[in-house]
Amino acid sequence: MDGACVYEDNTAIHELTQGLIMAKQLTVHPHSPEARDLLIQKILSSYHNALFLLQSLDTPPPAPSLLESSVSEAFEFDQPFSRKRKGSATREDHVRICGGNGLEDNTDYGFNWRKYGQKDISGAKFPRNYYRCSYQKVQNCLEDDDPAVFDIAYKGKHACNLGAQSASPPLPPASPENHEMTPTRHHQLSPPNSDKMLSHLRANLSVNTSDLGGYIDTVPSSFSFPSTSSGSGLMEDLHYFKSPNCYDDELWQVCSPFIDLPGYL
DNA sequence: GGTATTTGACCGGG
DNA sequence: CCCGGTCAAATACC
Numbered sequence: 001m002d003g004a005c006v007y008e009d010n011t012a013i014h015e016l017t018q019g020l021i022m023a024k025q026l027t028v029h030p031h032s033p034e035a036r037d038l039l040i041q042k043i044l045s046s047y048h049n050a051l052f053l054l055q056s057l058d059t060p061p062p063a064p065s066l067l068e069s070s071v072s073e074a075f076e077f078d079q080p081f082s083r084k085r086k087g088s089a090t091r092e093d094h095v096r097i098c099g100g101n102g103l104e105d106n107t108d109y110g111f112n113w114r115k116y117g118q119k120d121i122s123g124a125k126f127p128r129n130y131y132r133c134s135y136q137k138v139q140n141c142l143e144d145d146d147p148a149v150f151d152i153a154y155k156g157k158h159a160c161n162l163g164a165q166s167a168s169p170p171l172p173p174a175s176p177e178n179h180e181m182t183p184t185r186h187h188q189l190s191p192p193n194s195d196k197m198l199s200h201l202r203a204n205l206s207v208n209t210s211d212l213g214g215y216i217d218t219v220p221s222s223f224s225f226p227s228t229s230s231g232s233g234l235m236e237d238l239h240y241f242k243s244p245n246c247y248d249d250e251l252w253q254v255c256s257p258f259i260d261l262p263g264y265l
Numbered sequence: 266g267g268t269a270t271t272t273g274a275c276c277g278g279g
Numbered sequence: 280c281c282c283g284g285t286c287a288a289a290t291a292c293c
Contacts, residue, residue, distance in 0.1 A: 115270060117285060130284065 012050040019046035 022043045026036065117130035 114268095116287095118270095118272070119283065119285095122282065128283085132285095 012054045015046045015050035019043045019050070022046065 019042075022039050026039045026043070113131040113133060115129055115131050118127050119130070120127045
């Protein structure tokens, strides 16, 4: 563990300590409803920050947290979509989704999304890819009842040429594609590693949460998103997230700073 | 041989 | 009938 890690560890402890102090304040002193809400939000924020920091220690850079793929695959422009299976990259092209509170290492969850189809959508610039959980059959679709599993709708905007050279790819999934997963509820899972990634997200990601209501709880354990054959590196992605564990408004507010990016919608 | 991806066919809803 | 989602055979990789 290097100095930076030690610093982050101390910061996480600091955040936890702050959360503990505020929690004690909440229990000891009488507060107005507004003050209580404020304290609760601060507590949640502190713990969220601590978890965020701790996760960044556990997660080897540059692995993204939501959807995982190899960096080389992520910015492989030569065959953006109609990529034939070559070499070892194929097995890394899985889309992994982590759930729970959104802070766990996705690799620990081990949910893989297996592509089962692709369609050219009329009027759409790019074909749409269809994915489902690899364990859907093995586990008899348990994810439907598993609160740790969530559906993601993934759109957004990232310019690969802006961040492709950096150590941390701003956002998965693998290829410079246009992604659209069938959305249900939305929720953000914080990027694990660095302020750099976070700033990149803020700079390049836009999240549309305006039209999610009709999708709530309507989607099976599969999703789709279109991909592009464009190699320009300028893409549009829109990310929707659903996590039953994050239905809580307060928790959503804690999570939201990373996804609610005014001015980019 | 096992597993994942590709891709055309099939099916259901609007 | 068109379109979107899924299936399943063929194929590729490990």
